[in-house]
């Protein structure tokens with residue numbers, strides 16, 4: 094753990110120091126360029142500049158070369174402390190308005206002392222000065238000269254304000270070694286190839302319509318097959334774990350969200366209200382399913398014998414995301430959530446919570462997720478009454494309950510302050526796709542607040558009324574996010590059980606059509622999803638088409654196959670072709686689908 098921390102600090106210092114090197118190189122090559130600022134980011138760093146003459150892609154190799162020169166010099170960093178007035182005078186003399194503004198803003202906030210970092214050349218000469226709080230490598234020689242690359246240029250407004258100057262942002266990827274940089278670049282390439290927006294279009298899985306609106310995905314028939322297969326998985330797993338299914342409307346009155354606290358804590362993520370003629374109050378599209386589920390819980394008197402009570406629904410929610418933040422299926426305004434709410438007593442909490450975590454691990458295996466991290470998101474005492482419900486004692490107690498459950502389940506986790514839900518702590522699960530990209534997928538939250546606000550209660554063993562704890566969980570995330578992830582994870586070539594078309598039938602010539610149609614009919618009877626690629630095109634062309642559509646099996650039927658009642662089975666992921674009897678193909682394929690196997694067993 095400690096080692097990780099120091100590696101992380103070292104990497105941060107390297108990337109931060111590299112940002113100064115970038116600024117130094119740019120100002121040397123382009124005198125008169127105004128510097129803004131440049132922080133480290135999760136794959137390197139960037140720096141914002143105001144150029145007198147626009148910069149182009151062709152200029153980047155020269156900048157990289159200059160950066161390498163600076164790195165080779167082994168410049169060191171000296172940190173000087175100045176009063177605000179001295180610092181303002183310094184940057185005014187250099188005609189650097191952004192630095193002056195930053196120092197003046199700090200002074201307005203009561204900070205009257207700032208630090209400068211001065212780069213020192215090999216002879217102790219001052220080569221560059223920046224406004225900076227420190228945290229550098231000892232010498233620029235510690236920056237791996239082959240571990241960085243300028244990635245791109247982008248426009249960025251000063252202070253993110255579109256009324257202010259438009260600056261040029263230079264992004265740099267930076268890693269401890271050339272190999273790690275290359276791995277990162279390969280991952281980006283692969284991510285481009287597997288981009289869920291690109292593959293979603295090519296494989297005809299989902300679409301957006303300008304007339305429907307941004308962030309509102311429409312599932313095509315092929316994409317709906319995938320969503321349905323996932324939903325069936327959830328129904329099966331949840332039924333076995335004792336969940337009961339419910340169905341609830343997409344809208345509710347504002348008074349419900351007033352009671353739950355959503356209008357107080359969550360309003361900015363909700364669509365604006367609707368006013369209905371002749372009705373009092375307003376209606377909202379639901380941003381979460383819990384308030385509806387809570388109504389069902391409250392509809393009857395509950396006893397401790399009824400608990401735990403688990404309501405599950407693939408509930409459709411609406412969230413008012415900023416239009417600029419929308420991104421394919423990953424950030425949308427309409428989402429179908431693998432939701433459930435479990436009402437439990439304090440004694441039942443741990444077992445139920447662990448049960449949910451075990452469900453995650455089962456799903457990870459099915460989807461071939463090998464790397465994941467569970468993050469325990471906690472409250473921040475400073476935000477009580479604002480971002481979080483104001484009950485310090487209950488926050489501490491439930492956070493401790495979650496820690497203890499994680500410990501007993503022997504599941505590793507990291508703690509993250511100030512990221513909890515407004516009603517309680519939560520476990521967010523981050524997973525890495527097959528190409529090493531990170532996604533936040535699932536969530537498991539504890540709610541000690543809303544049930545009391547809605548008057549949810551049960552009669553305990555001793556006859557007293559108690560408020561249940563609610564566990565919110567969504568191990569399969571939303572259809573939108575999970576399918577987006579799975580497209581990248583499998584590069585569009587889904588396991589049989591998820592594939593929109595599981596097998597394509599390819600008669601070699603017209604004369605094989607009767608036999609091929611008979612096979613098609615048999616497979617359909619077994620529920621195997623097939624398509625028929627008739628012989629108007631050459632066999633080679635049809636095989637390429639089947640591969641392009643990423644259909645797991647291509648079944649070729651010619652003279653030999655008709656005669657021996659067999660199939661030439663081409664496995665698109667292994668690219669192997671084997672001949673098996675029709676019977677064997679059917680048996681193995683049905684078994685693979687039922688077992689939700691990752692790889693098809695034939696070929």
Ligand SMILES: [Zn+2]
Nearest residue numbers: 210225226227
């Ligand atoms: Zn610095």
Ligand SMILES: [Zn+2]
Nearest residue numbers: 381382383565
């Ligand atoms: Zn919920």
